[in-house]
Amino acid sequence: MTRLVDLRSDTVTQPTPAMREAMASAKVGDVGYDEDPSVNELEQRFAAMVAKPKAIFVPSGVMANQIAVRVLTRPGDVIIAGRDQHVVSFEMGASARNSAVQFALVDDRAGVLRTSDVTDIIDAEQDHQPHVAMVAIENTHMVSGGIPWELEDVRSLRRSLTGLALYLDGARLFNAVVATGTTAAEYCDSATMVMACLSKGLCAPVGSMLAGPEDLMAAALIERKRLGGTMRQAGFLAAAGLVALETMVERLGEDHARARAMAEMVAVAFPESGYDPTSCRTNIVAFEHPQARKVVADLAEKGVLAGTVAPRRVRLVTHAGVSDDDVTFVADVLKDFGVSSA
Numbered sequence: 001m002t003r004l005v006d007l008r009s010d011t012v013t014q015p016t017p018a019m020r021e022a023m024a025s026a027k028v029g030d031v032g033y034d035e036d037p038s039v040n041e042l043e044q045r046f047a048a049m050v051a052k053p054k055a056i057f058v059p060s061g062v063m064a065n066q067i068a069v070r071v072l073t074r075p076g077d078v079i080i081a082g083r084d085q086h087v088v089s090f091e092m093g094a095s096a097r098n099s100a101v102q103f104a105l106v107d108d109r110a111g112v113l114r115t116s117d118v119t120d121i122i123d124a125e126q127d128h129q130p131h132v133a134m135v136a137i138e139n140t141h142m143v144s145g146g147i148p149w150e151l152e153d154v155r156s157l158r159r160s161l162t163g164l165a166l167y168l169d170g171a172r173l174f175n176a177v178v179a180t181g182t183t184a185a186e187y188c189d190s191a192t193m194v195m196a197c198l199s200k201g202l203c204a205p206v207g208s209m210l211a212g213p214e215d216l217m218a219a220a221l222i223e224r225k226r227l228g229g230t231m232r233q234a235g236f237l238a239a240a241g242l243v244a245l246e247t248m249v250e251r252l253g254e255d256h257a258r259a260r261a262m263a264e265m266v267a268v269a270f271p272e273s274g275y276d277p278t279s280c281r282t283n284i285v286a287f288e289h290p291q292a293r294k295v296v297a298d299l300a301e302k303g304v305l306a307g308t309v310a311p312r313r314v315r316l317v318t319h320a321g322v323s324d325d326d327v328t329f330v331a332d333v334l335k336d337f338g339v340s341s342a
């Protein structure tokens, strides 16, 4: 086998030639002294895109989430979130360890949180249950298959949360933007704080952005320091991030089209999964299969790298490193795959 198509994640993307050039010539300074012009420009640019007063550059999406949790909660508080969300299930218990909080979990397999599920938990405070400090949502929602939130659903959830913080894990916010035609600013007007990753579909090598109001972001700067996330001449990375925000958003539509093509193939190859290809609206194909791990191993043998995100859930992710030709290759692999995996 000579060919490999890597669909494990959009985190495997490589920086583009324009990013490499921008990195080589970036103006840099010490972020700890607020003196890195490239980082400052990136932060201002992102803040403007999400229409928040202040944004900060952090090393990773997990750190952005963890800073937000530290800023928006106190030990013993409850965070309401979907049980499949990254901040709940894919951060190695970081919120418990870093912030001594607990989650109240609601079903989010459809990608969104039902407002009534959320308000029931908030209401339970009157029944001697712990204080809810924030609600966290994920847009797009990874485990569900990159499902984007509809703007009205975010706004309606916001309206039901009188005074409570709403945090938006927008690791793939720009996929949602491109898929729905909603602007980043519109999505974020309901969110107290928001994060977005530069290092996934947008192809930057490192980094995420966290944004919110001035007072919370002042606290976020302290938490970034506490967590060791105040990088020094990080302008080299920010320069790539600027190219990502300026040139890589619109092209996410290509990843979505390729994912949708694969979704159709998956539905045919694995009828036992009951997968509905129309649920694929961004760059993730995620489907149930009783032998998910075997499916992933068999695909790998044939040159297609996939992954699992739960014991019986397979995930394929498109990104800038996947071409139309790769999709044709995957189609050929999947054609006889259904038969051999039965």
Ligand SMILES: Cc1ncc(COP(=O)(O)O)c(C=O)c1O
Pocket (backbone or CB within 6 Å): 011, 059, 060, 061, 062, 063, 065, 086, 087, 138, 142, 169, 171, 172, 197, 199, 208
């Ligand atoms: C929804 C979501 N949030 C947060 C993260 C964390 O990002 P990072 O890997 O940059 O820490 C990821 C990463 O895959 C993610 O999918």
